[in-house]
Every structure is written in C-alpha cells, then in structure tokens.
Ligand SMILES: NC(=O)C1=CN([C@@H]2O[C@H](COP(=O)(O)OP(=O)(O)OC[C@H]3O[C@@H](n4cnc5c(N)ncnc54)[C@H](O)[C@@H]3O)[C@@H](O)[C@H]2O)C=CC1
Ligand SMILES: CC(C)CC(=O)C(=O)O
C-alpha cells in the first residue's frame with residue numbers, strides 16, 4: 001500500500017513521526033508499505049506559496065490512504081484567508097471527497113482518573129461521532145468580510161446543506177449503528193436554523209430504511225450539555241460539520257485528553273485520510289511532550305476502514321492498551337502514580353508493546 005504522509009505544522013511532525021514508527025514495525029514484519037512525505041498547511045505555504053501544493057494533492061490522490069498530522073500556527077493569521085493553513089486542510093478534504101469524519105470517543109479504563117468527569121459517569125464510554133466534513137458553514141458561499149455602505153464591516157458565512165449531502169452522511173451513521181447498538185442521535189438546531197430543519201427531515205427519511213435502528217434528535221445546545229451530564233446515553237451521534245467539530249473536542253475530554261481522539265475521514269469508497277482530531281497545538285510544539293496516541297490510533301483506524309484489516313487494527317489498539325495499562329502517560333493524561341513519558345517515549349513504548 002502507498003501512503004501519503006503529511007506532517008503539517010506545530011506538533012504535526014512530532015506525532016506523525018511516532019505513527020510512522022508503528023508503520024515501520026508493520027513493514028519490518030513483512031507488510032508492503034510505501035510512504036512518501038509532502039508539505040501541507042503553513043509548511044506548504046512556506047515552500048510552495050500554497051497551503052495545499054499541487055504536488056501534495058496529486059500524491060494524496062494517487063495514494064491508497066493519507067496520514068495527516070495537523071495544520072496551523074498563529075504566525076499565519078495575518079495572511080490572506082485563501083492561503084492560510086486551515087484552507088489547505090479544507091481543500092484536501094473537499095478535493096478528495098472525504099465527507100464522512102468518524103471520531104470515536106472511547107475511554108480506556110485506566111484513564112478514568114484523567115477524565116474531566118467522575119469515573120462512574122464515564123466508565124465504559126464508547127461513542128462514535130459521525131461528522132459531515134465537506135459541507136455546512138465551513139464551505140457555504142457567500143462568505144467573507146466586507147465593508148457596508150454605512151462604513152461598518154460585515155462578516156458573513158453561509159450554513160448550507162443539500163439533501164443528498166445529508167442523506168449520504170445519514171447512511172454512514174445508520175450503517176455504523178447497525179454494527180453497534182442500533183441507536184443514532186442526530187444533533188441539529190432545527191428550532192432556529194432551516195438548514196438543520198431540512199437535516200432533521202432527511203434523517204427521518206433515511207431512518208425508514210433502517211427499521212431496527214432507533215433514531216432520536218437533539219438540539220446542539222442540549223447535546224453539549226448532555227455530553228458532560230450523562231455521555232453514556234449516546235452511541236452513534238450524527239451531525240453537521242461545525243457542530244461535529246465542536247462536540248468532538250468536548251467529547252475528547254471525557255476520554256482524558258484531546259490527544260486520545262483519533263479520526264478517519266472517508267470518501268464514498270472508504271478511501272481515507274487519517275488524522276488526530278486535535279490541531280497543531282503551537283503552545284507545546286517542538287517540546288516532545290504532545291500525546292501521539294490519537295495519531296497512532298488513527299493509523300489503526302486506517303487498517304480497519306480503508307484496508308479492511310481488523311487484525312492490524314487490533315494489534316495497534318492492543319499495543320496502546322498495554323502501554324496505558326503499564327502506567328505510561330504523556331503530560332496531558334498524567335495522573336499521580338503514573339510514569340510520565342515524552343511524545344517520542346510514548347511512540348517507543350507502543351512500538352515495544354507491538
Ligand atoms: N485538524 C487540524 O489540523 C486542526 C488545526 N487546528 C489549528 O491548530 C492551531 C491551534 O489551534 P487550537 O485551537 O489551539 O487547538 P489545538 O487542538 O491545536 O490545541 C488545543 C489545546 O489542546 C492541546 N493539545 C492538542 N493536541 C494535543 C496533543 N496531541 N497532546 C497534548 N495536548 C494537545 C494544546 O496544547 C492546546 O492547549 C490553529 O492554527 C488551528 O486553526 C485546529 C484544529 C484542527
Ligand atoms: C481547522 C478546522 C477546519 C479543522 C478542525 O478544527 C477539525 O477538523 O477538527
């Protein structure tokens with residue numbers, strides 16, 4: 001298999017290096033994996049004047065899967081919007097048709113004490129956020145900052161979905177629910193946003209093809225509250241791009257840290273880009289302290305979702321479980337009595353456990 005490796009900015013290169021170590025173990029054991037690195041985000045802008053250089057996009061298109069670190073740094077905030085690092089990320093997602101973003105929030109039992117919630121509220125937590133990734137307010141036109149005739153500025157974004165976009169992410173969520181606990185909660189703001197009122201109508205229509213699955217609906221403000229009140233009421237949560245972005249960061253803290261939340265971004269044929277749910281964390285970049293487990297677990301997801309290789313998924317996941325059970329923790333999930341390890345130390349520990 002050919003993988004495009006896009007480390008990106010901030011902690012991106014540090015965490016991706018640990019995931020590559022894991023891939024190297026698989027290679028050592030006989031798996032044929034070819035990896036090619038390319039710039040994206042701020043680094044892409046620095047070397048090619050574009051946060052998604054043409055050669056990077058071509059490599060991603062021609063590869064069987066993409067491994068991405070993260071993009072962004074405060075130093076690019078003054079650039080014109082079209083060349084900011086985050087636009088490179090939005091363009092590669094859209095360009096590759098990666099409309100389905102799976103973000104599993106799963107609590108490893110030994111990390112209950114690192115969760116922001118009491119152990120009895122989170123123990124056994126295993127929820128799957130299915131976030132639509134190529135529509136919504138992140139992509140809707142018109143957008144921009146303009147000056148009105150009155151002289152004051154107006155900032156504008158457009159929340160927009162077509163029926164077919166909602167239907168296809170709905171199907172992804174219901175298909176996943178069929179393999180889990182047959183429960184889908186669709187999160188919207190249908191009481192005030194027409195875009196999401198249509199979202200709700202379509203989810204109800206999709207549900208008719210899945211009579212075994214129980215569909216519920218929740219407004220996003222309530223969902224944000226319920227996630228920290230009683231998160232185990234959820235199994236599969238399906239929602240739009242912006243709500244899913246926000247709720248998945250919130251859900252990550254139930255598992256101990258955003259450094260624990262992997263993700264798969266899939267197209268209609270399960271070709272995918274695998275990336276941690278967090279950003280480039282400029283505040284800790286270059287210090288070898290970031291948690292690489294979300295990225296390593298994203299590699300595990302790559303085998304499960306793009307290569308249909310459950311055994312390799314399990315091998316990586318079990319190695320992570322072993323390391324956590326052995327008490328090794330990066331700073332973000334460290335609690336009293338555990339052994340603090342660096343980002344590279346965590347990568348080495350996972351490799352040893354494999
Ligand atoms: N997928 C991506 O590439 C994303 C990029 N961004 C970009 O990242 C930059 C920073 O954004 P923030 O809002 O600060 O979000 P962030 O997710 O980068 O960081 C938020 C907080 O979580 C911590 N954190 C994140 N990942 C961690 C890890 N693996 N281990 C330990 N701690 C970790 C950071 O140190 C920070 O305190 C911005 O330029 C933003 O646009 C933000 C989110 C996603
Ligand atoms: C930079 C954003 C568009 C990405 C983000 O926050 C995410 O995908 O979680």
Ligand SMILES: [Mg+2]
Pocket residue numbers: 245246249277278
């Ligand atoms: Mg986000």
